[in-house]
Amino acid sequence: MKFDKPAGQNPIDQLKVVGKPTDRVEGPLKTTGTAKYAYEYNEEVKNPAYGYILGAAIARGTITRIDQTAANAAPGVLSIVTAANAGPLQTGKFYVSRFLAGPQVDHYHQAVAIVVAETFEQARSAAALLKVEYKKQSGSYDLEASKDSAGPPSPGPYTPPAETRTGDFEGAFETAQVKLDQSYSTPDQAHAMMEPHATIAKWDGDKLTCWCTIQQLNWGVRDLAFILGIPKENVRLISAYIGGGFGGKGTVLSDLVAASLASRAVGRPVKLTLQRPLMFNNTIHRPKTIQRIRIGAKSDGTITAIGHESWSGNLPGGMTESTIASTRLLYAGANRLTKLRLAVLHLVEGSAMRAPGEASGMMALEIAMDEMAEKLQMDPVGFRIKNDTQEDPEKPGRMFSTRKLVECLQTGADKFGWEKRNAKPGAIKEGDWLIGMGVASAMRGAPIVKSAARVRLDNSGKITVETDMTDLGTGTYTIIAQTAAEMMGVGIDQVKVKLGDSSFPESSGSGGQLGAASSTSGVYAACMKLREAVANKLDFDAEKAQFSDGRIILGDKSAALSEAAKDGELVVEDEMTYGELSKQFAQDTFGAHFVEVGVNAFTFEIRVRRMLAVCHAGRILNPKAARSQVIGAMTMGVGAALMEEMVVDKRVGFFVNHDLAGYEVPVHADIPHQEVILLEDIDPTMSPMKAKGIGELGIVGVAAAVANAVYNATGIRVRDYPVTLDKLLRAV
């Protein structure tokens, strides 16, 4: 099915099941510990061996010698895989990392060897007996120092143009009545998801099956086949449940490659999980950025010039962090500039993490907007509203499909009690605590991509959906069940959803907040086909028939769905593909974040007191799941604001705080009160579902709202994240 003109009325609009705050259909499995994660397929994989990765002890150089004598002789050791015996390996099509070092070491904790043994403990113990000798080579680990050497990033599917210009930015900025020119930085951040990367690999002849934990199974099949040099048809990946991903499990990382190699080497299934410290220096991360923002405005607050330049670093060939994405679309202003520069750094690869680009970019832009509002002596909410636009500021005439940023800001200000904020920093005190409020806009693209599904109707009237879509804990199983139930006119308990198996039809996968809208649209397409098949089988007019209460109905005529399958299961498959609507319209999601913090006047401890997000993100398929996504993202935004930073040791070239004691993420005590308001929105330009993603919108702007609240509380402006008490102390 192709979607190339705005959707009209369709079965989803009945909203009998879709749009309801349904509990997770897989919830009982998770609360009883019976949902199987990658490492837990103990019935399917008998007698596995265990693999353990030894990470490189240096950041850059060459391996000159590996003495395996002691490790080979250690109890239980079956094999040791290194570059010397692994056979040729390619890099995948998305990440640029090489998953096995040798002779060159590209980054700290790059896999040097995979020790395979009868037990996990034996493999780990033997890995410590490997004696690896290195020749170190100097590298670049410091973005500040490498900033001037940074060049424009090469064009790519996930890279915006290195430079965009509209009007005459420099001229307009120069002559603006009120100006801001400031630099900001965001640190390297870790996804720090609960479930580590893990794989069980099993070869049957030349066929490889991997139980793994990745977000994008079709990419995974493509990449693993390419890396190992085997046909795609020979690879099957299963990723039915994922214990958090946040972009950090996009496609194949070292665990999949290492487990596959190890299993091939020992002729037995191999289980392998990354030990927690390797998750910081061995996988991927959100890279550090330095950003310069210039805003020029008339004294009435009308923005006349907006410029956003950004620097990040990566391994050679790696992606740039596209921080300027929101700046191109969020506020009006006739004269505009964005610029991206990418330096070579020899740290582990930087890549996608929840709202890549937008999250980091808005951490800077939305402080800049706060600073500018202050210069203009305007309310920060009012300043943003004044500069709203309903058309793409780079392409006048290209309208936003739907955009209620102003309503988000107004609703939020009203519900949060924004009028109680004192514009003068440090003016409100409760006991020893300085109280401040901050606001930020939120914006995140609403991409949608093709996605396929298979649906089955059996002779008991039950519907089964099969698609290689994944559920990272987001609620995908549930919204797909809701979609199929709505389409087929059955209760949600009549639908079984099977996800996360690459033998199922190719879906959108999960990433870029496109999964919900895309995968349900694929299910919509398949269900339309199934409706036709049922109608044909039972001799109904498919166009006119209603599907309700487990029956197909037209006028006085009606039949149970099960009738259509009485001679055998009905099975259909279809995919949703897209025309040009995303070019014709700017399709985005919007929001506003409001935060109140307390800052201890003595110690400068910063504690969030309450938060509110107002979101405008298309049709909300399941308000309960959507709210969970948003509060999770808000929590992650608090982490970004107040504590998350992978610290680079610029001498050695690695992230020093590489465990969950050193890399702090928020705990319950940091998050006292969160509210989410979902504004009504139906976007017919997206798909028949009229829905958009929301999982990434929720984080965008949060950190800036916190930082702005800290400023409002203290009068101290911290422009280098995270905003920690030592930075406030230094400013006093």
Place this chain on the structure above:
Amino acid sequence: MKSFTYERVTTPAEAAAAVAAKPGAKFLAGGTNLLDLMKLQIETPVHLIDIGRIGLDKIEKTANGGVRIGALVRNTDLAADPHIRKDYGILSRALLAGASGQLRNKATTAGNLLQRTRCPYFYDTNQQCNKRVPGSGCAAIAGFSKQLAVIGSSDACIATYPGDMAVAMTALDAVVETINPAGKTRQIPISQFYRLPGKTPHLETNLEKNELITAVVLPAPVGGTHIYHKVRDRASYAFALVSVAAILFKDGSGRIAVGGVAPKPWRVPGAESLLPSGAKAFTAKLMEGARPTKDNEYKLSLVERTIALVLKEGKN
């Protein structure tokens, strides 16, 4: 983790004898720190003596009005004990400011005293660390040291003692009781329990080889207002940037020990006569001789500010 053997013992004397019988053996109590360190091969005992069933799990009043806390009393039980809460509030508060409920359920009094630093370079066996490998150098001094010591450190080591409980015990003038393999017991005032790193940062306490902690004794309650203020970026489940354990009296006198700043709980009794003059004068004396890095010099003002807050709270 290196392979190791394991045995259980039933009495303190047996435990001390067992550890003496096997070179490279260690006691295992709650295991909340030791097992983690073993997995990373930072600790590599060849033999573990599980002392979880040797008793020493009571909190008892002493003849002179104090309290004896068995070495194996769990942190959770100690923090919740009514007598501790009433007369040694600072200790209960310090315990509850540390770790998480799950860890406190496992962690023991003696084990808590012996927890090792959280210096990130100590935790990464690829990095130089004089504490882990004597003589290998210290990567932390010129590295990432935001969390690390500003005073009491040396050119060999700037690791901090990470705990909370011992900071409170230091303000309470606790005494550590031990037994050695010969059956000899001794009492070590907590002020003499920990060593400063000097050139031997791998030696962290003045316990003798194979000596087993049997109890911590607190003197009779001294009254006063008990305050434990732990400063950290994350609101819970984080190590202190600075913590202050204070017992303050109506006449302006008091006792203060500070955590997060030194290789041991930091207390300078000679500075305490300055408490009535306020935080600035007291802190200047307390932190005399500090040698912070660029990363952690903020701790000097943070100590003063936290003490100022605590003194203010003490007055209310």
